[in-house]
Amino acid sequence: MASAEEVARQAQRKDIRDRWFLSAPALLVIFFAATGPLLIVLVYSFLTPGAYGDVKWQFSPEAWVSVFLERDIFDDTLSLAAAHVTIFWRSIKLAIVTTIATLALGFPTAYFMATRSEKTRDLWLFLITIPFWTNLLIRTFAVLQIIRNEGLINTVLIKLGIISSPIQILFTDTAILIGMAYVYLPLMVLPIYASMEKLDFRLVEAGYDLYASRFQVLRRIIFPLVRPGVIAGSILVFIPAIGAYVSPSLLGGGKNMMLSNLIELQFGQGRNWPLGSALSIAVMIIVMVALLAYVRNASRSEVRHG
Amino acid sequence: MPDQPGKNAIEVRGVRKVFGTGEAQVAALDTVSVSIRENEFFTLLGPSGCGKTTLLRLIAGFDFPSAGEILLHGQDIAPLPPFKRPVNTVFQSYALFPHMTVAENIGFGLEMLGKPKAEIKARVAEMLKLVKMEALSGRRTSQISGGQQQRVALARALAPQPKVLLLDEPLSALDYKLRKEMQIELKRLQNETGITFIFVTHDQEEALTMSDRIAVMSSGKIRQVGSPWDIYDKPAERFVADFIGETNFLTAAISGVSNGRAHATLKSGATIDATVAEGFQPRDNATVVVRPEHAKLTKGKGDLSGTVENIVYFGTDTHIHVRLDSGEVFTVRQQNTRSAGCGYEKGEKVGVLIGNDAAQVLRD
Numbered sequence: 001m002a003s004a005e006e007v008a009r010q011a012q013r014k015d016i017r018d019r020w021f022l023s024a025p026a027l028l029v030i031f032f033a034a035t036g037p038l039l040i041v042l043v044y045s046f047l048t049p050g051a052y053g054d055v056k057w058q059f060s061p062e063a064w065v066s067v068f069l070e071r072d073i074f075d076d077t078l079s080l081a082a083a084h085v086t087i088f089w090r091s092i093k094l095a096i097v098t099t100i101a102t103l104a105l106g107f108p109t110a111y112f113m114a115t116r117s118e119k120t121r122d123l124w125l126f127l128i129t130i131p132f133w134t135n136l137l138i139r140t141f142a143v144l145q146i147i148r149n150e151g152l153i154n155t156v157l158i159k160l161g162i163i164s165s166p167i168q169i170l171f172t173d174t175a176i177l178i179g180m181a182y183v184y185l186p187l188m189v190l191p192i193y194a195s196m197e198k199l200d201f202r203l204v205e206a207g208y209d210l211y212a213s214r215f216q217v218l219r220r221i222i223f224p225l226v227r228p229g230v231i232a233g234s235i236l237v238f239i240p241a242i243g244a245y246v247s248p249s250l251l252g253g254g255k256n257m258m259l260s261n262l263i264e265l266q267f268g269q270g271r272n273w274p275l276g277s278a279l280s281i282a283v284m285i286i287v288m289v290a291l292l293a294y295v296r297n298a299s300r301s302e303v304r305h306g
Numbered sequence: 307m308p309d310q311p312g313k314n315a316i317e318v319r320g321v322r323k324v325f326g327t328g329e330a331q332v333a334a335l336d337t338v339s340v341s342i343r344e345n346e347f348f349t350l351l352g353p354s355g356c357g358k359t360t361l362l363r364l365i366a367g368f369d370f371p372s373a374g375e376i377l378l379h380g381q382d383i384a385p386l387p388p389f390k391r392p393v394n395t396v397f398q399s400y401a402l403f404p405h406m407t408v409a410e411n412i413g414f415g416l417e418m419l420g421k422p423k424a425e426i427k428a429r430v431a432e433m434l435k436l437v438k439m440e441a442l443s444g445r446r447t448s449q450i451s452g453g454q455q456q457r458v459a460l461a462r463a464l465a466p467q468p469k470v471l472l473l474d475e476p477l478s479a480l481d482y483k484l485r486k487e488m489q490i491e492l493k494r495l496q497n498e499t500g501i502t503f504i505f506v507t508h509d510q511e512e513a514l515t516m517s518d519r520i521a522v523m524s525s526g527k528i529r530q531v532g533s534p535w536d537i538y539d540k541p542a543e544r545f546v547a548d549f550i551g552e553t554n555f556l557t558a559a560i561s562g563v564s565n566g567r568a569h570a571t572l573k574s575g576a577t578i579d580a581t582v583a584e585g586f587q588p589r590d591n592a593t594v595v596v597r598p599e600h601a602k603l604t605k606g607k608g609d610l611s612g613t614v615e616n617i618v619y620f621g622t623d624t625h626i627h628v629r630l631d632s633g634e635v636f637t638v639r640q641q642n643t644r645s646a647g648c649g650y651e652k653g654e655k656v657g658v659l660i661g662n663d664a665a666q667v668l669r670d
Binding site for chain 1: 387390393463
């Protein structure tokens with residue numbers, strides 16, 4: 001008969017086997033749906049563009065060179081691709097501003113929700129998730145309807161006699177920011193709310209008791225304790241914001257090219273799939289480096305504070 | 307004892323606190339007035355829901371009274387937010403900041419008061435020494451035991467040198483031995499710092515051993531204020547007598563009330579001497595209380611007579627339950643000796659002797 005130890009060891013082995021078995025579908029999906037295509041993109045970025053799109057199976061580093069550099073068509077000298085740099089910077093700036101805007105709006109919202117009674121909290125949570133029920137495109141068109149010259153805002157302001165002619169909001173950077181903030185706000189609110197809900201509000205009372213003003217309680221007690229939620233929310237907003245396509249195209253009128261437009265162009269009219277692939281990977285690397293720096297910095301300051 | 311307003315650390319005047327509105331309105335505090343003297347270890351004692359924590363929160367400033375005044379050294383503090391009151395709280399849950407070290411927790415109040423860094427450092431070191439936590443100053447508060455957290459919470463609240471320290475059932479989360487230790491520790495801290503302590507508890511033993519004075523509360527009202535001795539030996543109301551310690555309740559006719567003393571004629575026909583609670587209104591069936599340790603059993607004839615129903619051994623003493631001839635149960639507590647049993651047996655006919663200074667007539 002097997003000893004008790006052996007039975008325990010066998011049970012453990014079976015447990016590990018079961019875990020692999022149960023997670024296999026998820027692992028397969030992750031590999032084929034995420035890692036697989038990514039590998040294809042990586043391989044394409046090192047190939048030669050075909051005449052009518054597609055790629056020729058011939059190695060070439062040219063795509064990577066032209067991500068940030070420009071080859072002069074006459075003398076083959078390389079110079080900085082100012083247009084690409086501008087577009088990269090514009091997209092990154094928009095993502096940063098969107099993150100800050102959603103944080104500024106989302107933090108008080110999450111605080112408000114977390115301080116409601118348990119029953120009403122669920123209602124607020126439900127209301128926050130309502131926008132997810134509708135397609136992104138339709139939501140963006142709804143924003144467009146509100147801010148366009150004959151839209152809700154301008155009509156009301158004119159009727160009230162506050163302005164005489166409509167304010168041009170649509171097709172400006174402000175319009176893009178409004179659309180982005182609206183679309184990404186729930187992604188900021190939900191993680192902060194999740195942290196805030198776990199916050200022991202007796203600590204807030206203890207802060208007040210120890211002579212901390214409202215602002216000091218927010219800065220020294222509430223904020224450090226919900227920092228994980230703020231970090232998660234910022235990541236969830238920043239990553240999709242950097243590749244945002246719908247809002248800049250529809251609300252910005254496509255006047256200023258964004259990273260997503262640039263990449264789309266390479267796969268469409270540009271007929272330069274390798275460059276499109278290289279740009280995509282470059283964006284990914286930038287996002288990853290930025291996030292690593294952000295998370296490390298955020299967790300380091302937590303250690304310093306505590 | 308007359309209260310001198312100038313000497314009072316805290317004066318609560320006609321304070322009401324009502325929660326909810328309309329039909330669901332609940333008066334957590336029903337017109338409470340009490341004076342707490344400077345340098346006093348004052349305890350608010352009562353069962354949960356009696357309003358003791360509500361009163362503490364009003365003094366701390368976490369809630370605001372619906373009516374009435376709260377004076378701190380003669381100044382009305384009721385409208386001030388908590389961060390403008392020179393009063394600190396030790397919370398039941400300790401509420402230590404988990405993202406700060408022990409030392410940072412203790413220094414937080416001083417930092418918020420804008421004290422210079424050197425002063426904060428010196429004061430934190432002093433506090434760490436006071437609560438014997440020097441070795442753990444750099445630890446996170448999640449890395450120390452419950453008793454240690456308790457000490458940090460105390461040090462944190464004492465560091466800014468408050469005029470009054472509020473303690474909300476601070477010992478309830480500790481195990482028995484640690485609680486005993488902390489009771490002595492708290493008394494020592496109060497003596498050393500000279501700060502007025504207002505201590506909330508539902509544990510009558512804790513209240514009796516630690517307090518200079520106790521206010522017994524129930525359903526939003528203060529029932530009696532007095533020294534532990536007053537509260538235990540001269541309870542004014544049935545609630546107080548019942549809540550604190552064990553008591554025998556007897557019915558008696560009262561006569562000859564003078565100078566706080568009277569004669570009580572028990573149902574058995576015997577007449578005993580008794581002290582009378584303040585505000586007693588003469589009436590036929592008054593309640594007389596006798597503590598179990600203030601009565602004695604006798605084989606002969608006593609003030610009451612009955613049959614031994616049960617004998618319970620407690621180590622230090624023995625409780626003997628006597629079924630009186632009138633039908634009630636009367637408990638007598640008898641100190642144990644090593645050599646012999648209690649001297650009585652179940653079913654034995656006995657008499658109960660009530661001494662001259664053993665009985666108190668309640669006002670209700």
